[in-house]
Every structure is written in C-alpha cells, then in structure tokens.
Amino acid sequence: MSNPDELLVDIAGMVESGQSNQMSLTVVTSGAVITGRLAPEAVWRERVSEVLTDSDRLGSFSGIFTGGGKGDDKGGGGLAPPTHLHFHVARILQGAVGIPETGGMYRVAIQDVSAWTVGEFSYSDH
Numbered sequence: 086m087s088n089p090d091e092l093l094v095d096i097a098g099m100v101e102s103g104q105s106n107q108m109s110l111t112v113v114t115s116g117a118v119i120t121g122r123l124a125p126e127a128v129w130r131e132r133v134s135e136v137l138t139d140s141d142r143l144g145s146f147s148g149i150f151t152g153g154g155k156g157d158d159k160g161g162g163g164l165a166p167p168t169h170l171h172f173h174v175a176r177i178l179q180g181a182v183g184i185p186e187t188g189g190m191y192r193v194a195i196q197d198v199s200a201w202t203v204g205e206f207s208y209s210d211h
Contacts, residue, residue: 089168097170106173110202113199114198119176119191129172172189175189176189178206
C-alpha cells in the first residue's frame, strides 16, 4: 500500500501503547501470507536479541536490537505513528503448512501490506 491503511496503523499503535501481545493478525505482503500475534516493538526487539545472544555465530548482532538505533519506530508514544508490524509466534503460510512450525519473529512494513484480517489462520500439521 503506498498509503498505509489508517486502521492497520491504529491497531499497531494500540499494540505499542498497551504493551500487549494478544492481537492476532494475518497479513498479505509481497505475496506471502503471515499469520501470528503482534508484539510491541520493544518486546519484539528484546526477544530477537535474546535469540541472537544465544547463537555462537550471530551473538555479535544482538546489541543492534537492544541499542535502539536510528530505525526505531515511535510506536504509540504519540510522536509518530508506527511504520511496522512486529509479529511473534508467527508463521508464513505455504499451502497447508505453517513455516516455521514453532513460530518466528517477523517485522513487516505497514506500507507493504496489501490485505489483512484480524485473527490467525490455522494450518495443518501432517
């Protein structure tokens, strides 16, 4: 979407301001279907940092996510509307399968969302 959906921006803003991780959402972005729960950016960054810290090869990248660099969204703080959705426990739906099985951490630019719905789509484990 060249003009981000204001309703989707409002949903992201509520997640940011309420520090809630209970909003389930499914989006279509660049042909991919991603389904999962939204998290506040700070919570999402902390979790990604934890995962990277535990990695022998990628541990040095963990500080990028906790340092709060230039790429910070302003979230629900009133300064600027959120520009990204931060998914956790999320899956990319591919046919009847959700990838990864355990859920992943995805950051999606709101302007790139072409369709969305509240709630998660289920997938089938074979």
